[in-house]
Amino acid sequence: MPTLDRQDDVFVLDLGDGENRFHPDWLASVSAALDEVQEADGPRALVTAATGKFYSNGLDLDWLFAHGDQHHAYVVSVHDLLARMLSLPLVTVAALQGHTFAAGAMFSLAHDVRVMRADRGYWCLPEADINITFTPGMSALIQGRLTPQTAHEAMVTARRYGGHDALAAGIVDRAVAEAAVRSTAIEFAATQVGKAGETLGTIKARMYAPALAALRDKDIPLG
Numbered sequence: 001m002p003t004l005d006r007q008d009d010v011f012v013l014d015l016g017d018g019e020n021r022f023h024p025d026w027l028a029s030v031s032a033a034l035d036e037v038q039e040a041d042g043p044r045a046l047v048t049a050a051t052g053k054f055y056s057n058g059l060d061l062d063w064l065f066a067h068g069d070q071h072h073a074y075v076v077s078v079h080d081l082l083a084r085m086l087s088l089p090l091v092t093v094a095a096l097q098g099h100t101f102a103a104g105a106m107f108s109l110a111h112d113v114r115v116m117r118a119d120r121g122y123w124c125l126p127e128a129d130i131n132i133t134f135t136p137g138m139s140a141l142i143q144g145r146l147t148p149q150t151a152h153e154a155m156v157t158a159r160r161y162g163g164h165d166a167l168a169a170g171i172v173d174r175a176v177a178e179a180a181v182r183s184t185a186i187e188f189a190a191t192q193v194g195k196a197g198e199t200l201g202t203i204k205a206r207m208y209a210p211a212l213a214a215l216r217d218k219d220i221p222l223g
Helices: 024-039 061-066 068-087 103-109 136-145 148-157 163-168 178-190 198-207 209-215
Strands: 003-007 010-014 045-049 054-056 092-096 099-101 113-117 174-176
Touching: 003 024, 010 024, 010 178, 024 068, 045 178, 054 092, 054 103, 061 068, 068 103, 068 136, 068 198, 068 209, 092 103, 092 178, 099 103, 103 136, 113 163, 113 178, 136 148, 136 209, 163 174, 174 178, 198 209
Parallel strands: 010 045, 045 092, 054 099, 092 113, 113 174
Antiparallel strands: 003 010
16 A cells, blocks of 8 residues: 655655556555645655556456445546646656556656656556557646657557657656666655645646536546
8 A cells, every 4th residue: 555754754655566557545545745845835846656667557356346336436536636746736756667657647647847767667558459548637647747749649549658759759757777766766756845835836827727627527437
């Protein structure tokens, strides 16, 4: 399960050491950690990271298929997480040390900055290959954070981007050696802690208003 640590003014949320799929218990744990970060006083920033082969593989499809009657509520909870991360009133950095797929990739896009391992691991939106459509909220998030050309390629072709390719496509902001992923993210976050507050929250809310509106639509989240 996710764990929250603090290094001076930088909170570090470790998503776990497995596939870090969005099981309801995992979502609740991340939400509680974000509560703690958001309610803290003073300068602060947030880094999310993971341990092992994966940053996140996204939706917990096994749980979802076993609980079809909760499909709507589950999608709403995932959208809530994406919207919350996208609009947090502090700078957020995703440290992508491993595979970042599907809703895990979308979660990374909801951060302000992404640092990815250069030599191994992929960032990928595989929905076209696994016959799962993007919800309107997910589509709006992806298209709001990537250039039209990159969003089209990533969504339509399900391309797997390595670190250098992801950097060239503008998906990530830095591609570094494995040992430097988390430290680079923390070092950058530490330079941004003074921006936490209402002004930054308003900037993000206005910048991503269409995506946030789509993600927060609880009546027809599936379109």
